[in-house]
Amino acid sequence: MTDTVPTYPFARPTALDPPAEWEQLRSECPVSKVRMVTGDEALLITRYNDVRELLADPRFTHSLTEAGAAQISTSEDGIFNRDEATMTAGPNHQRWRRMMNKSFTVKRVNAMRPRIAEIANQLIDELIAGGQPGDLQSALGFPLPVFVICELLGVDPNYRDKFSHWSDAMLNLDKFSQAETAKAAMEFQEFMVQHVLDKRAAPGDDLLSELAAIVDSQDGRMTEAELVYTAQGLLVAGHETTANMIGKMVAMLLADRPNRWDRLVADRGLINPAVEETLRLDASSSIDLPRYISEDIEIAGCPIKAGTTVMASLSSGNRDETVYDDAAELRLDRVPNPHLAFGAGPHSCLGQALARTELQVTLTVLLDRLPTLELAVPVEELRRRTGLIVGGIEEVPVRW
Amino acid sequence: MVTRIELDEPKCIAAGQCVMTAPDVFDQRDEDGVAIILEPVPAPEHLDAVRDAVAVCPAAALQLIET
Ligand code: HEM
Ligand code: SF4
Numbered sequence: 082m083t084d085t086v087p088t089y090p091f092a093r094p095t096a097l098d099p100p101a102e103w104e105q106l107r108s109e110c111p112v113s114k115v116r117m118v119t120g121d122e123a124l125l126i127t128r129y130n131d132v133r134e135l136l137a138d139p140r141f142t143h144s145l146t147e148a149g150a151a152q153i154s155t156s157e158d159g160i161f162n163r164d165e166a167t168m169t170a171g172p173n174h175q176r177w178r179r180m181m182n183k184s185f186t187v188k189r190v191n192a193m194r195p196r197i198a199e200i201a202n203q204l205i206d207e208l209i210a211g212g213q214p215g216d217l218q219s220a221l222g223f224p225l226p227v228f229v230i231c232e233l234l235g236v237d238p239n240y241r242d243k244f245s246h247w248s249d250a251m252l253n254l255d256k257f258s259q260a261e262t263a264k265a266a267m268e269f270q271e272f273m274v275q276h277v278l279d280k281r282a283a284p285g286d287d288l289l290s291e292l293a294a295i296v297d298s299q300d301g302r303m304t305e306a307e308l309v310y311t312a313q314g315l316l317v318a319g320h321e322t323t324a325n326m327i328g329k330m331v332a333m334l335l336a337d338r339p340n341r342w343d344r345l346v347a348d349r350g351l352i353n354p355a356v357e358e359t360l361r362l363d364a365s366s367s368i369d370l371p372r373y374i375s376e377d378i379e380i381a382g383c384p385i386k387a388g389t390t391v392m393a394s395l396s397s398g399n400r401d402e403t404v405y406d407d408a409a410e411l412r413l414d415r416v417p418n419p420h421l422a423f424g425a426g427p428h429s430c431l432g433q434a435l436a437r438t439e440l441q442v443t444l445t446v447l448l449d450r451l452p453t454l455e456l457a458v459p460v461e462e463l464r465r466r467t468g469l470i471v472g473g474i475e476e477v478p479v480r481w
Numbered sequence: 482m483v484t485r486i487e488l489d490e491p492k493c494i495a496a497g498q499c500v501m502t503a504p505d506v507f508d509q510r511d512e513d514g515v516a517i518i519l520e521p522v523p524a525p526e527h528l529d530a531v532r533d534a535v536a537v538c539p540a541a542a543l544q545l546i547e548t
Pocket of ligand 1: 143178238312315320323326355395424429430431436
């Protein structure tokens with residue numbers, strides 16, 4: 082019997098298209114057994130309402146440190162199975178979250194707009210200087226969010242190659258060995274501990290200096306270990322997801338230039354809904370969100386036993402035909418668009434206003450600077466990045 | 482008929498979607514990002530944006546009460 086359980090994540094037909102399984106599971110088997118790359122079994126849920134409801138349930142968290150939880154990555158030290166993951170998952174979560182929120186409000190993020198535009202312009206200058214065709218992903222997609230998160234945290238962006246490697250290791254699915262991720266986790270830890278010490282010696286106008294002062298006040302809001310974990314988490318979360326999304330967003334908009342890119346060139350009022358729609362239709366956002374089910378529940382009429390690990394598919398939920406008209410179609414005028422790309426409920430993305438702003442500003446600057454932008458290869462030749470929890474496109478070759 | 486906005490404060494996760502969608506009606510507290518409703522009974526010209534904001538709130542913390 083067990084060999085009929087499908088292996089997860091599913092293969093994609095192309096870098097931009099969804100696996101056929103999602104549509105089939107939504108209609109026929111909304112709570113489906115899947116086998117993770119580690120061999121462990123989990124249940125996959127694929128319908129919008131089921132996903133949203135589970136994520137809104139504060140009883141269940143992403144912490145997979147319980148003995149019976151499915152292992153989703155081939156290495157330890159991943160973001161889901163470190164002990165510190167419980168700080169952002171347990172009863173302390175709301176306290177932690179409210180403390181972090183203030184740095185990610187719309188007001189704070191809007192104040193960063195001019196600086197984000199400046200970074201985007203510089204990176205596009207370099208892309209142009211490099212000649213045609215150029216790779217938009219390595220020239221703009223990867224560096225932009227790293228510069229932004231480094232400035233926010235007060236970390237030297239010259240270390241960005243190291244951050245990329247450490248982030249990749251923490252988001253490992255089956256790309257790295259246990260020895261490689263353990264080494265990366267140790268280096269990353271040493272770097273951050275030292276960095277926090279430096280911040281104490283010479284505080285700056287940045288989030289890490291602010292948090293270090295909170296730790297020093299010893300009022301119970303945050304410990305040193307929690308600070309280091311938070312700093313690492315923000316660097317990883319604020320970097321890889323947004324970086325990949327820039328490439329995917331541009332590729333999706335260029336995949337049908339007349340109906341997408343050219344309309345945006347003509348009407349900048351469509352930028353915000355376009356960003357939301359590409360987030361909704363992103364077919365390789367991540368391997369979806371794990372939730373450890375700690376007490377018996379029912380989903381879509383199926384009883385789920387305590388001790389089960391459920392994977393909630395944001396990308397499948399986002400294509401649910403019972404929620405969206407023409408669900409598979411990219412429409413630039415979909416308002417409101419209550420998609421699940423940033424999750425839902427108490428753990429819904431802390432950095433979503435920042436991520437949205439980075440995507441909106443990047444798209445605005447690209448439309449201004451390179452209105453004639455086009456893909457330099459057929460869409461079918463774009464290759465997916467695999468082996469990590471977060472998905473993207475390896476290279477996005479463009480001309481202008 | 483009067484339409485009034487209600488916020489379930491403990492649910493709010495400060496995603497700021499309401500502020501991005503209807504900036505004339507919503508703001509966020511500086512200290513913890515929790516939503517502030519500037520216009521509990523929104524002006525008619527803001528109602529469409531308010532409905533969109535309620536729909537996109539990821540925490541389902543906003544509700545419209547019609548009396
Ligand atoms: C396009 C870019 C991004 C996407 C698609 C994305 C997606 C997500 C998703 C789906 C979650 C929910 C995880 C769960 O429920 O288990 C999440 C949580 C989180 N994200 Fe993002 N994210 C992005 C950018 C960012 C940025 C720029 C930051 C900030 C620095 C960030 C920081 C976080 C943090 C700290 C959490 C945990 C929140 C909590 O548990 O309360 N993310 N993100
Ligand atoms: S959109 Fe919802 S969760 Fe976000 S700030 Fe507004 S009320 Fe709070």
